Amino acid sequence: MKAYKDKVFATPHLLKRPRRLRSSPAIRDLVTETVLTPSDFIIPLFVHEASQEVEKVESMPGVVRHTLSSLIDECRELFRIGIRAVALFPCIATEKKDVGGSYALDGGNILNRAVMALKQSVPELLIITDVALDPYTSHGHDGLLRSDGKDVDNDRTVEMLCRMAVLQSRAGADIIAPSDMMDGRIGAIRTALDIAGFAETSILAYSAKFASAYYGPFRDAVGSKSAAGGSYLDKRGYQLNPANAMEAVREAVLDEEEGADILMVKPAGPYLDVIRAIRRKTLLPLAAYQVSGEYAQIHAAARLGWLDLEKARDESLLAIKRAGANFILTYFAKEMVEKLSRQS
Ligand code: PBG
Numbered sequence: 001m002k003a004y005k006d007k008v009f010a011t012p013h014l015l016k017r018p019r020r021l022r023s024s025p026a027i028r029d030l031v032t033e034t035v036l037t038p039s040d041f042i043i044p045l046f047v048h049e050a051s052q053e054v055e056k057v058e059s060m061p062g063v064v065r066h067t068l069s070s071l072i073d074e075c076r077e078l079f080r081i082g083i084r085a086v087a088l089f090p091c092i093a094t095e096k097k098d099v100g101g102s103y104a105l106d107g108g109n110i111l112n113r114a115v116m117a118l119k120q121s122v123p124e125l126l127i128i129t130d131v132a133l134d135p136y137t138s139h140g141h142d143g144l145l146r147s148d149g150k151d152v153d154n155d156r157t158v159e160m161l162c163r164m165a166v167l168q169s170r171a172g173a174d175i176i177a178p179s180d181m182m183d184g185r186i187g188a189i190r191t192a193l194d195i196a197g198f199a200e201t202s203i204l205a206y207s208a209k210f211a212s213a214y215y216g217p218f219r220d221a222v223g224s225k226s227a228a229g230g231s232y233l234d235k236r237g238y239q240l241n242p243a244n245a246m247e248a249v250r251e252a253v254l255d256e257e258e259g260a261d262i263l264m265v266k267p268a269g270p271y272l273d274v275i276r277a278i279r280r281k282t283l284l285p286l287a288a289y290q291v292s293g294e295y296a297q298i299h300a301a302a303r304l305g306w307l308d309l310e311k312a313r314d315e316s317l318l319a320i321k322r323a324g325a326n327f328i329l330t331y332f333a334k335e336m337v338e339k340l341s342r343q344s
Helices: 002-010 018-022 025-030 068-081 110-121 154-171 185-195 213-222 245-258 269-281 292-303 309-323 333-343
Strands: 041-048 064-066 085-091 126-131 175-178 202-209 262-266 286-289 327-329
Touching: 018 025, 041 068, 041 110, 041 333, 064 068, 068 110, 068 333, 085 110, 085 213, 110 126, 110 154, 126 154, 154 175, 154 185, 175 185, 185 202, 185 245, 202 245, 202 269, 213 292, 245 262, 245 269, 262 269, 269 286, 269 309, 292 309, 309 327, 309 333
Parallel strands: 041 064, 041 085, 041 327, 085 126, 126 175, 175 202, 202 262, 262 286, 286 327
Antiparallel strands: none
8 A cells, every 4th residue: 555655646636748749740740729821811901103213111020002004914923822812902192182182083093993903804803892982092991981080981981991892892893891990881781782782792790990109000001191291190089998808899899780791800819808708709800900009019019039930920820820810911821822822
């Protein structure tokens, strides 16, 4: 009896050793819970008409403002390597911006022309178009301002967004993505599309879009920051308070009820809890947008030698998928798809 006791307690009394499952590459692979695959990624792309040059976006290494023709070449290449969908954003020349964002309703504006050209040259690539007024307004807000200039006028903005969405569908967009956060816009756009004969066009709703500091580099890219005179654009009257997860879920539930096909959380990395909470609440596919600032901070730290670019990139994306996102909009999409296809 004594001998038995001695034997048991002589070794550390650890029946459970989770490290067994981490002891070799083979076992680690076997118990991996989350895997990134090439079809997880959608790439946001910028197109401009200010010049015939491809312009670098300073705060987003590797990201450019395309010309129409470089956009087409790039999309051919992206489709060839396995990217299935692109999200297009226009960068509008300052002379074309006004308080009412009127260029948004021009069926021949740069965004609509880009959609038409892409549908001709890469017909199978899914085209996602942005519905919001910020690239087109001289003040940089996503909607029309009320007459006192203090806030965005919800219902007048929604009317415009509906017309924008119909024009984009007519140009050939497969998925309409309202990023404006006006109340009731999903239901209104769904109705407008159906009436105009675009029942097949899907809606990807930016359901939980937060008033975030992480949009900075994007605002450089589309010029909404300089439109606002370089000062910080305060969108707290329509974008969500970063403190509120329940309110974010409520927005997602409303968008589902109003007829959204896909829901989205944005930014992604700082809002993993929100991704998880919405994932539990809906049966719809859920996207997450790893925004410009999330991309820029990884690049900036890597440039200083403070982070390993590829490792930080992979981990940031894995975390978003682990939280519950079904797919991810990210400026890393091309390099991720290239890397993942090399591995498989
Ligand atoms: C606004 C819009 C924003 C982004 C896409 N559309 C943010 C904003 O200016 O409020 C941000 C995307 C990014 O940062 O990558 N309609």
